Amino acid sequence: MRMLHEQILAKVAGERERIISRRGLMTGSAKVAAGGTLALALGGGALKVRSASAQTDEKDDFFEDDIAVLNYALTLEHLEYSFYRDGIGQFTFGNDPFGQSIDTNLAAIRDHEGAHVDVLTQVITDLGGEPVEEATYDFGYTDAASFLATAAALENTGVSAYDGAGASIENPDLLTAAGTIVAVEARHASYLNLVTGEIPFPAAFETALTPDEVLEIAGPFIVS
Amino acid sequence: MLKRMVRSQHPFAAALPFAQDDDAPFDGPVDVLNYALTLEHLEATFYRMGIEQFANEDYAAIGYQSGVRDYIVLIGEHEATHVETLTGVISDLDGEPVEEAEYDFGFTDLTTFLATAAAIENLGVAAYTGAAQYLMDVDGLLTAALTIHGNEARHAAYLNVVTGTSPFPNAVDAPSTPDEVLEIAGPFITG
Numbered sequence: 001m002r003m004l005h006e007q008i009l010a011k012v013a014g015e016r017e018r019i020i021s022r023r024g025l026m027t028g029s030a031k032v033a034a035g036g037t038l039a040l041a042l043g044g045g046a047l048k049v050r051s052a053s054a055q056t057d058e059k060d061d062f063f064e065d066d067i068a069v070l071n072y073a074l075t076l077e078h079l080e081y082s083f084y085r086d087g088i089g090q091f092t093f094g095n096d097p098f099g100q101s102i103d104t105n106l107a108a109i110r111d112h113e114g115a116h117v118d119v120l121t122q123v124i125t126d127l128g129g130e131p132v133e134e135a136t137y138d139f140g141y142t143d144a145a146s147f148l149a150t151a152a153a154l155e156n157t158g159v160s161a162y163d164g165a166g167a168s169i170e171n172p173d174l175l176t177a178a179g180t181i182v183a184v185e186a187r188h189a190s191y192l193n194l195v196t197g198e199i200p201f202p203a204a205f206e207t208a209l210t211p212d213e214v215l216e217i218a219g220p221f222i223v224s
Numbered sequence: 225m226l227k228r229m230v231r232s233q234h235p236f237a238a239a240l241p242f243a244q245d246d247d248a249p250f251d252g253p254v255d256v257l258n259y260a261l262t263l264e265h266l267e268a269t270f271y272r273m274g275i276e277q278f279a280n281e282d283y284a285a286i287g288y289q290s291g292v293r294d295y296i297v298l299i300g301e302h303e304a305t306h307v308e309t310l311t312g313v314i315s316d317l318d319g320e321p322v323e324e325a326e327y328d329f330g331f332t333d334l335t336t337f338l339a340t341a342a343a344i345e346n347l348g349v350a351a352y353t354g355a356a357q358y359l360m361d362v363d364g365l366l367t368a369a370l371t372i373h374g375n376e377a378r379h380a381a382y383l384n385v386v387t388g389t390s391p392f393p394n395a396v397d398a399p400s401t402p403d404e405v406l407e408i409a410g411p412f413i414t415g
Contacts, residue, residue: 109392166356169360180397181396182373183353183396186381187378187397188381188392190378191381191392200295205309205375
């Protein structure tokens with residue numbers, strides 16, 4: 001069985017032409033609207049908490065072992081870190097409703113994602129695995145507003161991805177380590193919802209998503 | 225035993241405060257869920273009291289927009305939902321759900337209420353992070369706990385911003401053991 005990140009990259013490659021041609025037809029404003037819709041779909045409670053049985057039935061199909069789960073997480077962390085690293089300098093964001101600098105907080109988020117990439121890469125290596133590397137991405141943002149909307153979508157997706165994958169982890173210390181990361185992703189998501197005018201905590205429960213569901217959202221950002 | 229062996233060999237072991245402790249602090253999943261329910265009762269009651277005590281005018285008086293109280297109300301609703309859900313699950317597992325206790329949170333005005341809210345939410349995140357590994361044997365319970373954990377982290381981030389601190393002060397959220405959590409939350413419980 002291929003590692004999950006290999007499956008992701010293979011699927012992404014297959015869909016690349018279709019995505020590119022679709023993007024070619026979209027105007028700048030349509031891209032922003034699409035990002036906003038995505039953020040709404042993630043934050044609006046439209047997606048229900050998955051049942052316990054669904055999680056149990058599906059998890060073994062996705063992950064061969066803990067290294068595969070960690071590489072799945074690393075795939076998303078690479079995507080997030082790259083997003084902030086390359087995008088932050090392009091725009092000025094001003095202050096949030098409570099007077100904090102959004103630019104400063106985005107820089108902190110970038111540093112967190114970078115730290116997550118480093119720690120996951122290290123742990124995968126220590127466990128004898130091969131850490132997935134950074135890919136090439138196209139996030140499609142055109143201005144500060146669409147950058148923030150995409151950031152919110154990425155963070156909310158990240159929380160759902162970790163929550164959906166947590167039960168697949170076998171080693172208790174790795175589960176705890178993943179928990180220390182997902183909490184920070186949820187904090188990021190809360191803040192980015194706040195600055196994009198969404199409810200910071202849209203539901204009493206997070207939405208746990210399967211890798212396939214996460215791929216559907218995050219895949220189009222991965223060019224190669 | 226297997227878990228102990230894996231734990232002692234893992235590179236993360238030294239970094240985690242409880243990883244060296246081979247004695248699990250919980251007697252099975254119901255005990256873990258009751259630990260969570262204990263904290264959720266505390267939170268739900270805390271917000272109920274604060275929402276009753278402080279009106280929109282109080283928020284305006286210390287410079288907040290009216291929306292802040294609405295979000296405090298929403299957080300209170302989430303905590304009440306967590307109480308209901310955990311109580312239901314514990315009952316379904318033939319356990320005995322812990323009941324609401326009596327509390328004294330010591331807040332005297334809206335500012336101290338909000339500061340206490342931030343402290344309680346950040347503590348809740350650390351408690352769930354630390355306890356999650358004791359639910360690993362039951363995937364559905366673990367996932368459910370994780371979906372609450374993330375919600376608490378969202379509350380914590382918001383309340384940090386409201387109280388003028390960083391919403392995400394660290395790259396990773398340190399876990400707390402039940403003993404560490406009790407040391408902080410215990411003084412709020414009066415009976």
